[in-house]
Amino acid sequence: MFELDARNAAEYLGLRGVACEAPRITELGGGVSNTVLLVEAGARRFVLKQALGKLRVQDDWFSDRERVFRESGAMRWLAPHLPPGSVPEVLFEDRENCLFAMSAAPREAQTWKTLLMRGEAEARVAESVACMLASLVSASWRDPESERVFGDQTVFDQLRLDPYYRTTASRHPNLRPHFDRLMRESSSRRVSLVHGDWSPKNFLVTPAAVVAIDFEVIHFGDPSFDSAFLLNHLLLKSFSRPQWSAEFARLAARFWQVYRSGLPPDCDWIEPATLAHLGCLLLARIDGKSPAEYITDQELRARVRRFACHLIGSPPARVADVFAQARGIGA
Numbered sequence: 001m002f003e004l005d006a007r008n009a010a011e012y013l014g015l016r017g018v019a020c021e022a023p024r025i026t027e028l029g030g031g032v033s034n035t036v037l038l039v040e041a042g043a044r045r046f047v048l049k050q051a052l053g054k055l056r057v058q059d060d061w062f063s064d065r066e067r068v069f070r071e072s073g074a075m076r077w078l079a080p081h082l083p084p085g086s087v088p089e090v091l092f093e094d095r096e097n098c099l100f101a102m103s104a105a106p107r108e109a110q111t112w113k114t115l116l117m118r119g120e121a122e123a124r125v126a127e128s129v130a131c132m133l134a135s136l137v138s139a140s141w142r143d144p145e146s147e148r149v150f151g152d153q154t155v156f157d158q159l160r161l162d163p164y165y166r167t168t169a170s171r172h173p174n175l176r177p178h179f180d181r182l183m184r185e186s187s188s189r190r191v192s193l194v195h196g197d198w199s200p201k202n203f204l205v206t207p208a209a210v211v212a213i214d215f216e217v218i219h220f221g222d223p224s225f226d227s228a229f230l231l232n233h234l235l236l237k238s239f240s241r242p243q244w245s246a247e248f249a250r251l252a253a254r255f256w257q258v259y260r261s262g263l264p265p266d267c268d269w270i271e272p273a274t275l276a277h278l279g280c281l282l283l284a285r286i287d288g289k290s291p292a293e294y295i296t297d298q299e300l301r302a303r304v305r306r307f308a309c310h311l312i313g314s315p316p317a318r319v320a321d322v323f324a325q326a327r328g329i330g331a
Helices: 009-016 067-081 112-117 123-140 144-150 154-171 173-187 224-240 242-261 270-287 298-313 319-328
Strands: 024-027 034-041 044-051 090-094 099-103 192-194 203-205 210-212 219-221
Touching: 009 034, 044 067, 067 090, 067 099, 067 123, 067 144, 067 154, 112 123, 112 203, 112 224, 123 192, 123 203, 123 210, 123 224, 123 242, 144 192, 144 219, 154 173, 154 219, 154 270, 173 270, 173 298, 224 242, 224 270, 224 298, 224 319, 242 319, 270 298, 270 319, 298 319
Parallel strands: none
Antiparallel strands: 024 034, 034 044, 044 099, 090 099, 192 219, 203 210
């Protein structure tokens, strides 16, 4: 297999017959699970993405590299159901080397995570993210074809349930029954597509649009995981940047309002299910295999851990209550 990196990407493109004269290759933030390279050659700009077999974390963490083609397939499936330009265009796939190429976002695009960490809390971004997620859920709601194509949850188990929930439960044996019950109940809710990484780092923001990326964990399952995943990131940032906690709370409220209003009518269970995931996800970003890299202070980690345990044991009735409680203890 051709192991792609910034030094050999030009050679790879030449072997594949992709004409790029003197390309400039830049490594992008591929997270812990992928190699992601931006290729620029004159006016041409595109991205190469290759899945890693062993992820870049301290603990051993492995996943099937062919998951990358679920991602390219998901972007093709979703494109007609979302506003134009909401997902990248797939340019080609290389099955032998577990990689594909896709269109690049505009040069001026920044991740929503970058903006949030600077305290830039625009409501229109939260609204776009909520509308996209509601469209993803509604377009696939109880759809047999979506379940047939994306029903396999192996990668979701490898990249989310095991490193986030099982690992965290093993480090908090007293909470294992909560994690076990959550995984059992969540696995029974197979109703729509689930992105699996609905995180601010996976939205590229320009003044004109918001683009969603990184669909490698997509599957047919429990949509409350995605809503909890996004809210968890806003909650983590409330602890990390307490001076902007009020702004993050407003974003969370607006996200939830827009998202909930766009869902099918028969999902009143979505808020309590989201809240059940939220406490476990919060604790997992402290004590799981993929801790939040911007929460390193031990006193802060302990405060987040205590709050997460409180949420797991006594989940509130509403999403807004979580952020109010967090602000009450200094987030």
